[in-house]
Amino acid sequence: MDSKKFKMVDESFTCLVCNAFIEPLSYTARDHCPKCLCSLHVDDYPGDRLCKCLGILRPIDIEKSPKDNLKIIYRCDKCGMIKKNKVAIDDDYDVILKVMAHKY
16 A cells, blocks of 8 residues: 555544444544444545445454554455454454454
């Protein structure tokens, strides 16, 4: 991914899946709900809000990057696109474990 295409958008939102009100992350852009890990397919490139799909990005797996960071792998319910994003510090670790075990 070209980092020049990244647009910092860190704003509060209400999760469309679990209805939790989510505060901004403060150290980087908030991309997903820390309660259920779901996201909304609104970006072509992070933060651009140009994608017209608007499907729900649901976590299907967790991968460990070479730098030992965890990434959530999502599949869009509407278009099937696969996307990835880093796990945030306030993500529900029990949900992460369920996704890793494919029981979510």
